[in-house]
Amino acid sequence: MSLKALELGKANLEEFSATMIELAEKDSKILAVTSDSRGSGKLVSYAEKLPEQIVEVGIAEQNLVGVAAGLASTGKSVFAVSPACFLATRSLEQIKNDVAYSNYPVSLIGISAGVSYGALGTTHHSLHDIAALRAMHNMQIVIPADNFETREVITYAAQSEKPIFIKFGKKNMPHLPRVNKKFEIGKASVICEGSDVAFIACGETVAPAYEAARLLEEKGISAEVVSMHTISPLDEAAILKLASKCKAIITVEEHSVHGGLGEACAAVLLQNQAIVPFKIVGIPDEDTVPGSQGEIFDYYGISGEGLTKTALNLLK
Amino acid sequence: MKRFSDIELMLKSVHYRKALLKYIKIAKAGHTGGSLSSTDILNVLYNDVLNVSPENFGDPNRDRYVQSKGHSVESLYVVLADKGFYPESDLETLCRFKSKYVGHPTRKVNGIEFNTGGLGHGLPISAGIALAGKKDKAPYKVFTLLGDGELAEGSNWEGAMMAAHYKLDNLTAILDHNSLQITGRNRDVCSPYPIDKKFEAFGWKVVIVDGNNIPELRKVLNATPAEEGKPTLVIANTVKGKGVSYMEDVKKWHHGVPSDEEYKQAIAELDSQEAELKKQLETVNS
Numbered sequence: 238m239s240l241k242a243l244e245l246g247k248a249n250l251e252e253f254s255a256t257m258i259e260l261a262e263k264d265s266k267i268l269a270v271t272s273d274s275r276g277s278g279k280l281v282s283y284a285e286k287l288p289e290q291i292v293e294v295g296i297a298e299q300n301l302v303g304v305a306a307g308l309a310s311t312g313k314s315v316f317a318v319s320p321a322c323f324l325a326t327r328s329l330e331q332i333k334n335d336v337a338y339s340n341y342p343v344s345l346i347g348i349s350a351g352v353s354y355g356a357l358g359t360t361h362h363s364l365h366d367i368a369a370l371r372a373m374h375n376m377q378i379v380i381p382a383d384n385f386e387t388r389e390v391i392t393y394a395a396q397s398e399k400p401i402f403i404k405f406g407k408k409n410m411p412h413l414p415r416v417n418k419k420f421e422i423g424k425a426s427v428i429c430e431g432s433d434v435a436f437i438a439c440g441e442t443v444a445p446a447y448e449a450a451r452l453l454e455e456k457g458i459s460a461e462v463v464s465m466h467t468i469s470p471l472d473e474a475a476i477l478k479l480a481s482k483c484k485a486i487i488t489v490e491e492h493s494v495h496g497g498l499g500e501a502c503a504a505v506l507l508q509n510q511a512i513v514p515f516k517i518v519g520i521p522d523e524d525t526v527p528g529s530q531g532e533i534f535d536y537y538g539i540s541g542e543g544l545t546k547t548a549l550n551l552l553k
Numbered sequence: 554m555k556r557f558s559d560i561e562l563m564l565k566s567v568h569y570r571k572a573l574l575k576y577i578k579i580a581k582a583g584h585t586g587g588s589l590s591s592t593d594i595l596n597v598l599y600n601d602v603l604n605v606s607p608e609n610f611g612d613p614n615r616d617r618y619v620q621s622k623g624h625s626v627e628s629l630y631v632v633l634a635d636k637g638f639y640p641e642s643d644l645e646t647l648c649r650f651k652s653k654y655v656g657h658p659t660r661k662v663n664g665i666e667f668n669t670g671g672l673g674h675g676l677p678i679s680a681g682i683a684l685a686g687k688k689d690k691a692p693y694k695v696f697t698l699l700g701d702g703e704l705a706e707g708s709n710w711e712g713a714m715m716a717a718h719y720k721l722d723n724l725t726a727i728l729d730h731n732s733l734q735i736t737g738r739n740r741d742v743c744s745p746y747p748i749d750k751k752f753e754a755f756g757w758k759v760v761i762v763d764g765n766n767i768p769e770l771r772k773v774l775n776a777t778p779a780e781e782g783k784p785t786l787v788i789a790n791t792v793k794g795k796g797v798s799y800m801e802d803v804k805k806w807h808h809g810v811p812s813d814e815e816y817k818q819a820i821a822e823l824d825s826q827e828a829e830l831k832k833q834l835e836t837v838n839s
Contacts, residue, residue: 292684295718300677300711307681310666311689312613330671331708335678339660339668 240429240451243411243444250348250407252384254279256391257316261290267314267395268292272301278318278348298323302331302343309341314395321347321363321404322354325370336400337373344394347404350380351441351491352525352533363404364520367468368496370402377401378468379422382443383410386466389420406441406491408530413443413464423467425475431461434548435479438489439465439498442518445534446489448541453548460548468498473505480511485551487516489539491530494519514551518544557600560834562767565635566596567827570796571820572634572641573627578816580647582656586806587625590731590764590791591698595632597770598696598727607637610664616693617682619667621675622700622729623657624808630654630662638664673706675699676726680716683724683784694777695724702734704745710755713784717756722778725785726757729764731793735807752786764789797822 246252257280261267269275270292275284284291292308294300298319305317317324324347325332336343347363354361370376377399381387387405394401416427425437428447436446443464450460461483463475479486486506488499499517506515518538526536534540538547557565569592577583599605603616620629627647634641639662646652653661657670667678679697686693703709716724728748736742745751749759758780762773770789779785793807794800797819800809811819 289688294711294715297708297711297715299673299708300680300715303674303677303708303712304681304684304715306667307619307678307683308685309681310678311682311685311691313685331674331677334668334671335674 240447240454241414243413243447245409246384246412248407248409249381249384249387249405250279252387253346253391253405254283256388258283258286260392260395261287264314264395265290266312268308268316270294270301270305270308270315270317272296272298272319272323274319274348277320278346280318298327299331302328302345303335305343306331306335306339306341309343316344316346316394318346318348320354320361321350321366322361325363325366325402329369332370333373337375340375341400342398343400344397345400345402347402349407350404351406352520352530353406353408355528355530355533358527359525362525364493364525366402366404367490367492367498371469371496371501375400376469377422379403379466380440380468381405381466382440382464383413385412386420386426386464390422390466393422404440406530408441410441411444413447423470423472425472426464426466428462428464431459432483433459434485434487434552435461435463435483436487436489436544437463437465437476437479437498437502439468440491442489442491442539445540446544449544449548452541452545458548458552465498468501471501471505476502476505477509477511480506480513483513485514485548487518487544487547487551489544490519491539492519494521516547516551518547554604558837559768559771560830560837562596562600564827564830564834565600566593566767567796567823567830569596569628569631569635571823572631574811574816574819576631576644576647577627577810579645580649581810582648583627583810584624584808585810586733586793586800587622587700587729587731588628589795589797589800590793591625591729592628592795593765593767593770594698594727594729594789595628597767597774599632599636601771602774603696604693607663614691614693617666617679617695619675619679619682619695619697620658620669621672621697622703623669625729626656626658629658633662633664636664672700672703673708676709676712676716679724679726680712680721683716683721684719686723687719687721693723697726699726699728700734701728701730701732701739701745702742704748705743713752713755713757716784720782721784722780722782725777725787727787727789729791730788731791733793733802733804733807735804737804748788756783757786758783759786759788761788761790764791765795796826
């Protein structure tokens with residue numbers, strides 16, 4: 238089998254917005270709450286079509302999350318939409334107490350996540366949120382890789398009875414192939430199967446991992462790529478299966494190498510005595526280089542070529 | 554809801570004060586001063602204002618109460634017990650290992666709407682509930698209790714601005730204005746004053762009341778919104794440690810636990826207040 242080049246879809250942000258309109262038109266309980274972020278969240282046409290189903294709180298992220306929790310407590314299906322860089326930072330205590338600890342099902346939507354706003358500098362990067370939110374009980378964390386996963390997770394979130402944090406970027410994403418077409422929260426999606434090296438990636442790093450699998454295939458190396466869209470609850474069985482199936486595991490994420498997907502996988506492996514050559518690829522603990530998302534990805538090896546190199550080194 | 558006379562409610566306040574001191578004494582922990590200052594407010598809310606009971610707690614149209622100053626949880630716990638949400642004796646486990654009656658409100662305790670304790674959370678949450686009420690044209694009202702030291706949290710002002718913007722006149726914030734916080738006087742720590750003018754400038758209607766005066770509280774809290782189209786702030790001027798002479802207006806009782814001797818004195822003082830009120834009640838009834 239040879240891995241095919243991918244067809245480009247739209248931005249996950251656009252898919253989010255289209256899904257929101259479809260869902261909210263059918264369910265008046267759905268509300269989007271924004272912090273002067275309807276433009277960044279591509280919710281302008283949502284707001285025009287469904288003016289009664291959007292709540293604007295202005296640039297006030299603490300209030301955004303508190304209000305969202307209050308609304309959710311009355312039975313509304315609430316999506317609090319804000320740039321990820323502010324959402325899990327400015328309103329972290331509201332997320333912890335009003336949403337996670339109080340256990341009201343707010344959907345926290347971090348837009349332009351990771352280094353989507355790369356050139357705007359560290360104030361606008363969101364590279365800490367998995368670390369911060371993974372440590373909160375009751376919080377589901379999902380980072381969709383493509384339009385399909387985005388639509389699935391937003392549809393799930395609208396009826397979820399537990400809090401959920403979802404983040405994505407604003408760049409057009411390729412449509413990824415899938416071994417199993419079913420999307421399930423807490424279950425990794427196998428993008429392509431392989432036996433030499435496994436890439437466990439999430440969000441917008443799944444596409445470069447797939448690209449690396451294609452490049453490795455040309456070198457006769459078989460790579461499995463998994464979209465670990467759900468970080469909490471983590472699919473431990475899938476991680477352990479990869480450890481027994483492949484000779485090496487590489488995790489890939491648009492997040493600090495501290496406290497993210499990579500360390501979560503490492504903990505699962507170590508605690509199950511599953512010792513394989515292992516590498517975490519993400520944003521290192523340094524002053525993040527400024528640039529476009531693509532430039533930053535290339536710089537830190539989150540690219541087809543970079544990940545190919547990492548795989549070859551690990552398999553040596 | 555049973556209609557209590559002023560004296561009956563005053564007697565309830567004495568009972569609540571004795572009870573909360575008892576459980577703080579057993580637990581060897583608690584926020585004594587603020588629980589005592591807010592007792593009369595909670596008494597009037599739950600016994601004269603809020604359409605909330607164990608029977609209707611699942612009703613979407615029930616009134617809502619969110620305690621933003623979560624640390625004064627002991628007064629809330631004793632009032633909810635008296636309302637029948639759980640037996641008062643449950644509070645013997647206050648702050649004990651594995652007890653659900655922890656030192657700040659949690660939804661594990663029957664009758665509590667939100668887990669609070671971090672300051673500056675109640676107003677945004679309550680604004681959200683009030684907004685949902687407006688959207689649904691629901692009849693319920695939303696009340697939240699703020700501390701005065703808590704006003705330094707910026708999220709209050711985010712919530713205040715937004716509540717006025719959406720004309721949430723189904724929302725009332727009550728300020729337990731005992732003027733003391735853990736470090737000292739509010740005005741010395743980081744002055745919140747003028748509180749009334751600040752809220753008025755934010756678009757709220759402000760009402761000032763003696764927050765330890767049952768008849769006044771009944772009048773004000775049953776007359777919300779104080780102005781149609783605006784959220785109401787009730788500045789309830791209270792005394793921290795109210796009801797126990799040596800605790801009144803003394804900052805160390807913020808979370809002080811009385812010694813055996815102090816506890817005896819406190820109960821004796823409250824017993825004598827109770828006896829006096831009972832006498833008054835007999836006179837009225839005779």
